[in-house]
Amino acid sequence: MTTQPGQIIEAHPDGDTTSIDLRMVVAPRDGRFHPAPPEVVTTEGEIVRAGDVIGHVIRSDDQEPVRAFCSGFLMGLLAEHDDLVRAGQPLAWIHPVES
Numbered sequence: 001m002t003t004q005p006g007q008i009i010e011a012h013p014d015g016d017t018t019s020i021d022l023r024m025v026v027a028p029r030d031g032r033f034h035p036a037p038p039e040v041v042t043t044e045g046e047i048v049r050a051g052d053v054i055g056h057v058i059r060s061d062d063q064e065p066v067r068a069f070c071s072g073f074l075m076g077l078l079a080e081h082d083d084l085v086r087a088g089q090p091l092a093w094i095h096p097v098e099s
């Protein structure tokens with residue numbers, strides 16, 4: 001976009017109209033988050049498949065897997081190793097792709 005000196009650029013009243021389809025993977029229960037090791041889960045920006053384990057939430061001696069519920073690009077983890085998390089807390093975000 002090129003502007004001329006003195007040209008006024010008006011913003012859209014609803015803000016930016018760009019939309020990005022992102023899905024949040026949430027903690028299945030309260031506990032401590034342990035991401036899957038790098039050789040199991042892909043690095044950020046790589047493809048994960050629906051059902052892939054991206055980590056575990058551990059409470060006492062019991063652990064529950066955190067699974068990608070759709071296929072797409074793993075855009076990032078929102079919790080770090082051993083973070084205390086609550087059920088429903090976002091742990092990762094995925095940009096879905098058609099499978």
